[in-house]
Amino acid sequence: MNSEPLIHIGALLLAGFVGGLIASHFKFPRVSGYIVTGMILSPSVTGFFQETVVNEELSVITDIALGIIAFSIGGALVLKSLKKLYGFILWINVMESFGAFFVTTLLICLIAPSIININLPPQSFWQTIFPMALVIGAITAATAPAAVMAIVHECRASGPFTTTLLAVVALDDVAAIVFFSFSIVLANSLMEAETLSWQIMISPALSIFTSVVIGIVSGLIFSKAVCFVQRRDAMLGLVGGFILLISGICNSTDVSPLIANMAFGFMVANFIAHTHDIFSVIEDVEEFLFSMFFVLAGAHLNLSIFSVSGFFLAGLIILGSFIGKFFGARIGAIISHAPKTVRQYLGLALLPKAGVTVGLILLAKDMFNSPLLADLMVNAVLLSVIANELIAPPLVRYALQRSGETHHE
Numbered sequence: 511m512n513s514e515p516l517i518h519i520g521a522l523l524l525a526g527f528v529g530g531l532i533a534s535h536f537k538f539p540r541v542s543g544y545i546v547t548g549m550i551l552s553p554s555v556t557g558f559f560q561e562t563v564v565n566e567e568l569s570v571i572t573d574i575a576l577g578i579i580a581f582s583i584g585g586a587l588v589l590k591s592l593k594k595l596y597g598f599i600l601w602i603n604v605m606e607s608f609g610a611f612f613v614t615t616l617l618i619c620l621i622a623p624s625i626i627n628i629n630l631p632p633q634s635f636w637q638t639i640f641p642m643a644l645v646i647g648a649i650t651a652a653t654a655p656a657a658v659m660a661i662v663h664e665c666r667a668s669g670p671f672t673t674t675l676l677a678v679v680a681l682d683d684v685a686a687i688v689f690f691s692f693s694i695v696l697a698n699s700l701m702e703a704e705t706l707s708w709q710i711m712i713s714p715a716l717s718i719f720t721s722v723v724i725g726i727v728s729g730l731i732f733s734k735a736v737c738f739v740q741r742r743d744a745m746l747g748l749v750g751g752f753i754l755l756i757s758g759i760c761n762s763t764d765v766s767p768l769i770a771n772m773a774f775g776f777m778v779a780n781f782i783a784h785t786h787d788i789f790s791v792i793e794d795v796e797e798f799l800f801s802m803f804f805v806l807a808g809a810h811l812n813l814s815i816f817s818v819s820g821f822f823l824a825g826l827i828i829l830g831s832f833i834g835k836f837f838g839a840r841i842g843a844i845i846s847h848a849p850k851t852v853r854q855y856l857g858l859a860l861l862p863k864a865g866v867t868v869g870l871i872l873l874a875k876d877m878f879n880s881p882l883l884a885d886l887m888v889n890a891v892l893l894s895v896i897a898n899e900l901i902a903p904p905l906v907r908y909a910l911q912r913s914g915e916t917h918h919e
Contacts, residue, residue, distance in 0.1 A: 515567055515568070518559065518563055518567070518568060519568070519571075519802070521551070521558070521559075522568070522571075522801070522802040522805045522806060523798070523801060523802060525547045525548070525551060525805050526543075526544050526547065526800075526801025526802060526804070526805045527801065528547065529543035529544050529545075529546060529547030529548075529801075529805065530543045530544060530801060531543070533546075538903070538904060539660070539661050539664060539903035539904060539906070539907050540660065540664060540800075540801075541656075541657050541660045541661060541800070541804055541899070541903045542899070542900055542903050542904070544800070544801055544803075544804035544805045544808065545804050545805070545807060545808040545896070545899045545900060546808065546900070547805055547808065548804065548805040548806060548807060548808020548809040548810075548811075549808040549809070549811045549896070550808075551805070551808075551809055552564070552808065552809040552810065552811040553809070554811060554813040555811065555813070559809045564806065564809045564810055565810075568806055571799075571802050571803060571806055572803060572806060572807075573757055573761070573767070574753075574754065574757075574799065575656065575799045575800070575802070575803035576656075576757075576767070576768060576803075576866075577753045577754065577756065577757040577767055577771050578750075578753055578771075578792060578795075578796065578799060579655050579656045579659060579799075580655065580683075580767070580768045580769075580770075580771035580772045580775065581749075581753050581771045581772070581774060581775040581778075581792065582655075582659055582775060582789065582792060582793075582796070583655045583659070583676065583679060583680040583683070583772055583775065584680065584725075584771065584772035584773060584774060584775025584776040584777075584778075584779065585775040585776070585778060585779040585785070585789050586673070586676035586677060586680060586775075586779075587676075587677055587680055587772075587775075587776050587779065587780075588779050588780060589780050597846050598674055598842075598843065598846045598848040598852060599674055599677045599678055599681065600681075600846075601842040601843070601845050601846035601848075602674070602678055602838075602839050602842035602843055602846065602848065602852075602856065603677075603678050603681040603682065603685065603842070604842065605838040605839065605841050605842030605845070606678070606682075606834065606835045606836075606838030606839040606842060606857065606860060607651040607681070607682055607685040607686070607689075607835075607838070608651070608685075608834075608838070609833075609834035609835060609837065609838025609841075610647075610650040610651050610830065610831045610834030610835045610838065611647045611648055611650060611651050611689055611834065612647070612834065613830045613831075613833045613834035614643075614646060614647040614650045614826070614827060614830030614831055614834060615643045615644055615646070615647030615830075616830070617826045617829065617830045618639070618642070618643035618646060618647070618823070618826055618827075618830070619635075619639060619640060619643045621826060622639055622642075622643065622823060622826065623635065623639055625822040625823070626639075626823070626886065636700055637700055637701050638701075638883060640697075640700065641696075641697035641698075641700050641701050642697075642883060642887050644693045644696060644697050645690070645693050645694055645697050645871075645874045645887070646827060646871075646887060646890075646891060647689075647693070647830070648686065648689035648690040648692075648693040648694075648870075649686060649689075649690060649867050649870045649871055649874075649891065650686075650827060650830060650831040650834070650863075650867075651682060651685045651686040651689050652682055652683050652685075652686035652687075652863065652866040652867050652870070653678075653679045653682040653683065653835075653860045653861070653862060653863070654862035654863050654866065654867070654899070654902075655679050655680065655683060655866075656800060656803060656804070657804075657862035657899065657902065657903055657906065658675065658676070658679050658859065658862060658906060659676075659796070659800075660796075660797075660800045660804075661903055661906045661907050661910065662675075662676065662910065663793070663796065663797070664907075665907060665910050665911070665916040665917070666916065666917040667910045667913075667915045667916045667917070668915055668917075669913065669914075669915035670849065670852075670915075671849070671851050671852060671855070671856070671910070671913035671914075671915050672910065672913070672915050674848075674852055674856065675856060675859050675860075675909075675910075678839075678856070678860065679860070680772060682860065683768055683769075683772070683866050684769060684772070686866060686867075686870065687718065687766055687768065687769060687866075687870070688714075688718060690870050690874075691714030691715075691717060691718065692714050694714075694874055695713065695714060697874075717764070717765045717766065718765075718766065718769060720763070720765045721760060721765045721766040721767075721768075721769035721770040721773070722769060722770070722773045724756060724759060724760060724765070724770040724773070725756065725769065725770040725771065725772065725773025725774040725775075725776070725777065726773055726774075726777055728752055728755075728756050728770070728773075728774045728777070729773070729774050729776075729777025729778055729781065729782075730777070731752075732748075732749075732752055732774070732777075732778060732782070733777075733778075733781065733782050735748060736748065736782060736788070742787065742791060743791075745787065745788060745791045746791040746792070746794070746795070749788060749791065749792060752774065753771055753774070756770050756771055756774055757770075757771065768866060804899075807868070807895075807899070808896070808899075810868070810892065811892075811896060820886055820889045820890045820893060821890075821893065823886065823887075823890035824890040824891070824893035824894040824897065825894075827890060827891060827894040828894050828897055828898060831861065831863075831894075831898070832861060835857055835860045835861060836857035836858065836860075836861075837857070838857070839856045839857035839860060840853055840854075840856075840857055843856065851912065851913045851914070854912070855908075855909040855912050855913055856909065858905045858906070858908065858909040859905065859906045859909040859910070861898055861901070861902035861905060861906075862898060862899060862902040862903060862906060863894065863895045863898040863899065863902070867891065867895055868891075868892065868895060871887065871888055871891040871892070874887070874888075875887070875888050
């Protein structure tokens with residue numbers, strides 16, 4: 511019975527339903543309830559979900575959810591709505607994403623050598639701590655679009671603040687993937703004591719460009735196919751099919767399905783008529799996917815692999831991300847003369863971490879020569895993600911409420 515996938519999928523949905531109800535009862539966002547429920551059902555707590563189930567058998571749920579989330583985020587980048595806000599968005603994104611990257615990298619470089627108590631290989635700081643700090647710093651630029659989108663929908667928020675938030679979140683993941691693509695090449699060269707070349711640095715840029723092209727071409731094809739849709743329920747099959755196809759093509763060619771689906775969503779939102787009908791069918795299934803995705807994310811908790819060093823390093827990651835994003839967003843808003851609500855509260859809504867962060871750190875794991883250092887890095891990031899997903903969602907809802915753009919159900 512434990513190997514039957516339908517049992518696990520049903521358990522994800524029912525556990526998410528219960529966790530969401532309990533969280534709502536205590537005035538927490540439903541996302542927090544989903545994550546805590548997943549943690550309780552994780553292999554290292556109650557053992558309801560086995561490790562192979564979490565990491566392998568149900569991994570397709572993560573791929574599907576992230577594809578749809580990326581599509582929705584790209585769809586939020588409507589050019590007509592952004593015309594008056596693009597100056598704010600660009601300045602804020604540059605300052606807070608680079609701020610998180612810089613501050614986190616700096617904190618780890620300065621403090622990590624004195625708190626890491628594992629036996630590192632006999633290499634210099636520039637071949638151990640600095641490469642790890644560089645990769646972790648790049649990943650902290652990301653903001654979890656799933657958490658933000660879930661709370662925006664839960665609060666039924668809309669307006670300039672919400673539009674700015676969604677646009678910045680979309681660009682945050684793009685920035686994180688760009689930072690990561692170049693940082694991992696630099697870190698790998700440092701650890702191998704290799705000399706950087708233009709060919710090595712061009713590779714990540716080509717990967718990003720390929721993802722964008724896949725999204726744009728998919729949007730052009732979709733614009734022709736959508737003319738044949740006669741019923742609303744058929745639209746879900748068409749959109750879902752394109753999203754899954756894009757994700758599969760990107761996974762098989764080692765390019766980013768997130769960027770490709772964002773580009774696809776952007777094309778649909780800006781160059782196809784009656785886009786509200788297209789995105790509304792996706793909104794109908796988003797809560798269904800959010801519950802499974804976040805319960806599954808919480809189930810990745812593994813208490814046995816955390817060490818004292820991992821807890822301290824996770825604290826540095828959380829602190830660096832908060833300082834960089836909160837003050838970076840405020841500085842960017844001041845420079846661009848953004849509205850008062852954006853200056854005061856947007857930074858609080860940029861702290862959630864989830865799928866993109868976890869995915870990128872797992873990609874980096876195999877790069878490190880030292881298994882001890884790699885495990886420490888991955889576990890510290892996972893711990894910081896779990897902590898952020900418990901702390902950050904209430905802050906997102908608070909920022910939306912203070913902006914005056916929420917509408918109670």
